[in-house]
Amino acid sequence: MRSRPEANSATGDAPWVLRGGRLFTPGRDPAVADLVVAGGTIAALAPPGTVDLPDVVDADGLDVLPGAIDLHVHFRDPGQTHKETVETGTAAAACGGTTLVCDMPSTQPQVVTAERYRDKRRSWTGRAAVDFALWAGGTDPAELAAMAAEGAIGVKVYMATSPGFEQLYSPDRETVRRVLAVSGRLGWAVSVHAGDQAASDAHRDRLIRAGRRDPAAVLEVNRGPGNLSGLRIVLDLAAELGGRVHLAHLSAYGEAALELFLRARAAHPGLTAESCFPALSEEEDLPRQGVDVLPTVFAAPVRQRLLRALADGGIDAVATDHAPHTRREKDPGRTDAWAAPAGYPAVETSLPLAYDAVLRGLWPPRRFADAVAAAPARILGLPGKGGLRVGADADLVLADPASTWLVDQARLHSKVGWSPFHGRRLHGRLRTTYVRGRPVAHDGEILDPGTGRFVGRPGPHDRDDEAGG
Ligand SMILES: [Zn+2]
Numbered sequence: 223m224r225s226r227p228e229a230n231s232a233t234g235d236a237p238w239v240l241r242g243g244r245l246f247t248p249g250r251d252p253a254v255a256d257l258v259v260a261g262g263t264i265a266a267l268a269p270p271g272t273v274d275l276p277d278v279v280d281a282d283g284l285d286v287l288p289g290a291i292d293l294h295v296h297f298r299d300p301g302q303t304h305k306e307t308v309e310t311g312t313a314a315a316a317c318g319g320t321t322l323v324c325d326m327p328s329t330q331p332q333v334v335t336a337e338r339y340r341d342k343r344r345s346w347t348g349r350a351a352v353d354f355a356l357w358a359g360g361t362d363p364a365e366l367a368a369m370a371a372e373g374a375i376g377v378k379v380y381m382a383t384s385p386g387f388e389q390l391y392s393p394d395r396e397t398v399r400r401v402l403a404v405s406g407r408l409g410w411a412v413s414v415h416a417g418d419q420a421a422s423d424a425h426r427d428r429l430i431r432a433g434r435r436d437p438a439a440v441l442e443v444n445r446g447p448g449n450l451s452g453l454r455i456v457l458d459l460a461a462e463l464g465g466r467v468h469l470a471h472l473s474a475y476g477e478a479a480l481e482l483f484l485r486a487r488a489a490h491p492g493l494t495a496e497s498c499f500p501a502l503s504e505e506e507d508l509p510r511q512g513v514d515v516l517p518t519v520f521a522a523p524v525r526q527r528l529l530r531a532l533a534d535g536g537i538d539a540v541a542t543d544h545a546p547h548t549r550r551e552k553d554p555g556r557t558d559a560w561a562a563p564a565g566y567p568a569v570e571t572s573l574p575l576a577y578d579a580v581l582r583g584l585w586p587p588r589r590f591a592d593a594v595a596a597a598p599a600r601i602l603g604l605p606g607k608g609g610l611r612v613g614a615d616a617d618l619v620l621a622d623p624a625s626t627w628l629v630d631q632a633r634l635h636s637k638v639g640w641s642p643f644h645g646r647r648l649h650g651r652l653r654t655t656y657v658r659g660r661p662v663a664h665d666g667e668i669l670d671p672g673t674g675r676f677v678g679r680p681g682p683h684d685r686d687d688e689a690g691g
Pocket residue numbers: 294296326543
């Protein structure tokens with residue numbers, strides 16, 4: 223019998239059993255079971271202690287979580303590898319229990335053609351510690367179809383833009399409508415960054431003229447009329463066209479946006495949304511950390527409202543919008559909040575924060591497995607991912623619910639080396655992360671770099687560069 227996870231042969235071929243762990247599955251209370259892995263997938267679930275195999279990992283007293291699927295990360299590779307790389311970003315994901323990351327097309331060059339899509343996919347192959355999917359971008363219907371054929375998981379629609387990413391921009395309602403219409407025909411996922419760039423810019427300029435350079439002013443614009451009117455446009459178009467539309471980082475738009483979305487989805491079930499796991503507070507973290515925590519920092523009642531929406535399924539999925547900006551890029555925001563880019567590194571702390579909330583009784587375990595894994599898999603249309611069920615990939619995390627630990631930014635894996643959660647004490651320490659049955663990270667160390675695979679829609683891409691583990 224082998225009990226150390228890294229000693230497990232787990233090459234994806236020989237069957238082995240994870241014995242006696244407490245499994246987290248959607249819609250159920252956690253229950254102790256044996257989980258058999260064969261050929262990289264979950265081959266059986268059985269009552270505890272009933273499976274007899276030579277290769278055993280003892281999970282007695284431990285929790286077995288589904289590996290998280292992060293719908294929304296920015297690993298900035300290629301183009302801005304001073305912020306993050308495939309290696310550092312996926313190492314952070316692996317050590318934080320995320321087994322599939324979906325990278326946005328806002329890399330450089332921007333991913334707006336099939337050729338660029340193929341180049342990015344090939345450049346990631348053989349370097350990722352966890353599985354990866356890549357979003358397409360842009361507005362050209364022919365290129366969108368060609369990127370879908372290359373395996374793009376879906377398209378990201380940007381109704382707002384920033385310097386260097388203009389090719390991804392859908393500047394008006396008609397462009398957004400065209401991309402949504404093409405996407406309906408392609409049947410792929412659509413993730414929308416809602417907004418109205420001109421209205422938000424005008425709002426910002428008014429605040430600057432009034433002398434506002436504080437972080438609260440930036441939040442005021444994020445939650446202001448520009449983004450709300452952009453959101454209304456998307457919700458109207460989704461209802462009109464009838465397809466599936468996913469709202470990226472809904473929490474960043476504030477409470478009014480959440481209520482607007484919830485009313486719309488009651489009438490149109492094709493709508494879905496993601497939120498960060500809400501764990502930063504306007505009362506404590508904003509005064510202490512300033513722009514570092516923008517834009518997803520909340521007053522206590524809003525944090526509670528977001529948690530409730532994540533608990534009752536009003537918000538489908540937890541996604542990080544992992545935005546690794548360096549200290550040098552963030553620091554000018556200390557004197558002028560407009561000078562700092564938005565976002566913070568989050569992929570390594572997301573699942574731990576959600577698990578901590580479950581263990582402290584703040585979030586129901588029955589919804590946890592859905593929000594972090596099953597719902598993202600549904601949104602992407604990936605039946606083989608997203609949960610602890612027979613036939614699915616054995617993407618899972620062994621965690622110790624009895625131990626607590628301190629988030630230490632010096633020990634995290636993002637290239638930028640800082641975290642807004644530095645110093646937090648969390649319940650539930652992640653032990654081992656498995657991707658397709660293979661242990662890839664253990665106690666914060668990467669075991670097996672470069673074995674993550676590309677996850678795409680079925681298509682011609684299946685033939686060529688699937689190597690890498
Ligand atoms: Zn983003």
